[in-house]
Structure formats: C-alpha cells, structure tokens
Amino acid sequence: MENITLADVEKKAVMNYDFSIKNVAETILKKKKIVVMAGAGMSVSAGIPDFRSPGTGLYSNLEKYDLPSSTSPEDLFTIDYFKDNPMPFTLRAHCLMPGQFLPTPTHHFIKLLSDKGLLSRVYTQNIDTLEVLAGIPADKTVFAHGSFADVHCIGDERHPVALEAWRAQIDKRDPPRCKECDALVKPDIVFFGENLPERYVELRRTDLEEADMLIIVGTSLQVHPFCSLLNETRADIPRVLINLQPSGEHLGLLFDHKDNYRDVFLKGTCDDQVKALCKVLGWTKDLDRLMQEQKKKENDGWKIIVEAQKKKRQTQPK
Ligand code: CNA
Numbered sequence: 001m002e003n004i005t006l007a008d009v010e011k012k013a014v015m016n017y018d019f020s021i022k023n024v025a026e027t028i029l030k031k032k033k034i035v036v037m038a039g040a041g042m043s044v045s046a047g048i049p050d051f052r053s054p055g056t057g058l059y060s061n062l063e064k065y066d067l068p069s070s071t072s073p074e075d076l077f078t079i080d081y082f083k084d085n086p087m088p089f090t091l092r093a094h095c096l097m098p099g100q101f102l103p104t105p106t107h108h109f110i111k112l113l114s115d116k117g118l119l120s121r122v123y124t125q126n127i128d129t130l131e132v133l134a135g136i137p138a139d140k141t142v143f144a145h146g147s148f149a150d151v152h153c154i155g156d157e158r159h160p161v162a163l164e165a166w167r168a169q170i171d172k173r174d175p176p177r178c179k180e181c182d183a184l185v186k187p188d189i190v191f192f193g194e195n196l197p198e199r200y201v202e203l204r205r206t207d208l209e210e211a212d213m214l215i216i217v218g219t220s221l222q223v224h225p226f227c228s229l230l231n232e233t234r235a236d237i238p239r240v241l242i243n244l245q246p247s248g249e250h251l252g253l254l255f256d257h258k259d260n261y262r263d264v265f266l267k268g269t270c271d272d273q274v275k276a277l278c279k280v281l282g283w284t285k286d287l288d289r290l291m292q293e294q295k296k297k298e299n300d301g302w303k304i305i306v307e308a309q310k311k312k313r314q315t316q317p318k
Contacts, residue, residue: 006235015238019264022158024240028113033120035211037229041218041243042270043128046101050139052220065091079191083154084277086175086184093170093187096128097304098148106217106242108276108290111136112283118300121207123200125219125226127189132303133310134294142224144200144206148191149210150309155183163309196225205265214239217270223243223250240264242273 016025018024028034040050050057051073052118054085059073065088075081076088111134112231113119123142124131131141141199143149150157152165159180169176176185188275211233221227230251231240239262241248246255246265254260266273297304 010052010236014236014262017170021266021276022280023194024264025277027238029120033118034113034118034213034215035207036122037216038122038124038126039219040126042106043126043130045104045271045311046059046130048101048128074192077191079193090170090175092174097297098129102294102298103130104271106270106274107131107134108287111290112139120211129305134306142200142203144196146197147268148187149305150188151185152188153178153185155181157181161185163306199209211237213237216241221251227251242266242270
C-alpha cells in the first residue's frame with residue numbers, strides 16, 4: 001500500500017495540506033469507515049499507567065513486582081516467564097482488575113464515532129476492557145492483544161474458567177490453577193510469544209484496505225505487529241496521531257516533513273484533543289451526555305464484564 005505513488009492532485013485532495021484541528025474535524029464528518037488504533041495512553045487518565053512514559057509508566061515502576069534484577073519489563077508479560085514465575089503477573093492482574101476504572105472521554109469519543117455511523121473498527125492494544133464499559137459495540141472492537149474479559153487455562157485443552165473464580169484467587173495473590181488439569185490460568189491477554197487473536201487476523205486486511213481515515217490515539221507505536229497496521233491503509237487517506245509526543249516516525253508518519261500530505265499530529269493528552277475535536281464537530285453535548293450516563297453506572301464495571309463473559313459462554317460454550 002505504502003509505495004503507491006499519488007499524483008499531486010490526489011495528494012492535495014486528502015487534506016488540502018491543511019493540518020489544523022478544524023480541518024481534521026471537518027474531514028471526520030466526510031468519512032464513513034474510520035479505523036481507530038488505540039494504545040495505553042488512552043487509559044492513563046482512567047488511572048492505568050502506560051508502559052513507556054518516563055517516570056509514570058509501568059516500565060519505570062517495577063519494584064513492587066519484586067523481580068530479580070536480571071528481569072526485563074517485558075518478562076512480566078512473556079509466556080515462558082509466566083510459566084516459571086506466575087507471581088509478578090498475578091500482582092499485576094490484581095492492580096488491573098476490571099471494574100476499578102472508568103472509561104475516559106477518549107473512549108466515549110470512539111463510542112460517538114460509532115453512534116454516528118463513522119467508525120469502521122477500533123483496534124485496541126489495551127487489555128483493560130474500558131471499550132466494553134464505554135459501550136463501544138463488540139462488533140466494532142478488536143482487542144488486538146486480547147483482554148481481561150475472559151479467562152482460560154494455558155494447558156493444551158484451554159479449559160474455560162469463570163471470571164469470578166479466577167478473581168477469587170487473584171485477590172488472595174495466589175496464582176490460579178485449572179481445576180481440571182492443574183495448568184496455570186491466565187486472562188486471554190496476548191503475552192509476548194503468543195499469537196494475536198483470530199479476530200485480528202481475520203478482519204485486519206479488509207478493514208485497513210477499506211478505511212477512509214485512520215485515527216491513532218495514545219500509543220508509542222513500538223509494539224509489532226500492531227504498529228504496522230498504519231502502513232496497511234490506502235495511500236490517499238488521512239492519518240491522525242493524537243499523543244503526548246510524536247510517534248511512528250520510524251514507520252513513515254511524516255508530520256513536519258516537506259513531503260507530508262496526509263499525516264497530522266495533534267499534540268497533547270487524548271482527552272484534551274478529543275474534547276477540542278468535539279467542540280469543532282458540535283459534539284460536546286453528546287460527549288457530556290455519555291460521560292454523565294457513565295457516572296450512573298460507575299459501580300457496575302465488574303458486573304458488566306462478568307455478565308458479558310457469561311453471555312459469551314452461553315453462545316460459544318468452549
Ligand atoms: P506505551 O508504549 O506505554 O505508549 C503510550 C503512549 O501514550 C506514549 O507515547 C505516551 O507518550 C502516550 N501517552 C501517555 N499518556 C497519554 C495521554 N494522557 N494522552 C495522550 N498520549 C498519552 O503503550 P502502547 O499502547 O503504545 O504499547 C502497547 C502495549 C501497552 C500493549 O501491549 C498493551 O497491552 C500495553 N498496556 C496496556 C494498558 C491498558 O490496557 N490500559 C496499560 C499499559 C500497557
């Protein structure tokens with residue numbers, strides 16, 4: 001896709017070389033198949049640290065997991081490491097247990113894109129399930145790195161485990177084991193060394209080829225293969241990054257480069273930037289309404305995730 005050469009007139013048609021937030025908002029309204037790529041920065045204001053922000057990210061704060069000095073931050077999420085030493089991940093899972101965090105304005109903005117018929121799909125690297133709590137429809141969401149919304153053992157049979165039973169063990173800081181085969185149990189989040197979910201593999205190609213705009217929020221674009229999605233779109237669609245700092249330049253996002261005709265960097269927190277977008281779009285009331293509705297459900301997070309797991313089990317028992 002990347003190497004397709006566009007004529008000057010086609011390049012101009014993408015954004016008319018106007019990379020202002022006003023033009024981003026106006027462009028959004030002309031689209032129907034927006035793909036959002038999301039990362040941990042989107043959930044920081046919910047109280048969940050990202051990985052790589054210096055000082056506040058998880059990788060700067062690993063001391064509570066009592067890891068040997070030879071351990072790298074990635075080890076915490078590596079399947080072979082987990083098999084040998086499940087305790088650090090158990091402590092991490094306790095900190096991240098769904099239900100303690102609420103979706104952010106950025107999650108609600110994605111819900112609005114969906115409500116208004118503009119969202120093709122959100123591909124999220126996040127595992128915190130806040131997309132579910134924000135009410136983004138399941139068919140519009142791809143949890144590219146899995147999520148905490150379901151739990152299986154890591155034995156060959158992958159026995160399903162009820163979320164409540166798994167949580168009871170995690171709350172005791174006791175690495176859960178399968179009642180049927182004694183294998184360790186873990187949420188369906190993708191560890192380093194594991195394959196990405198089938199749904200990601202099945203939908204990715206068509207979604208990206210058909211996308212008419214890409215919005216990338218809160219990600220350092222360091223994790224493969226997810227980050228390469230941004231080069232799987234057509235060459236004539238705008239790509240907008242909303243982040244505290246530029247990312248993805250190593251993958252070809254051009255921003256200030258003289259050849260840029262389609263990449264926009266909106267610098268700042270995702271929440272501030274989506275609120276500013278909503279203002280131009282005339283969606284501020286809609287965003288406020290979704291946030292007010294959320295407040296009424298603020299204690300229901302865990303229940304919603306448990307119910308969703310039960311419903312899923314009824315339709316697909318394995
Ligand atoms: P990352 O590598 O930690 O990058 C986060 C990016 O977000 C950085 O570029 C930050 O500058 C930026 N950022 C931080 N706060 C904000 C903010 N408020 N507004 C805008 N930008 C901000 O995380 P990635 O998502 O890029 O890396 C992918 C990993 C992170 C995936 O495997 C995830 O599973 C994993 N992760 C997920 C969560 C979660 O589910 N909430 C939390 C931490 C890590």
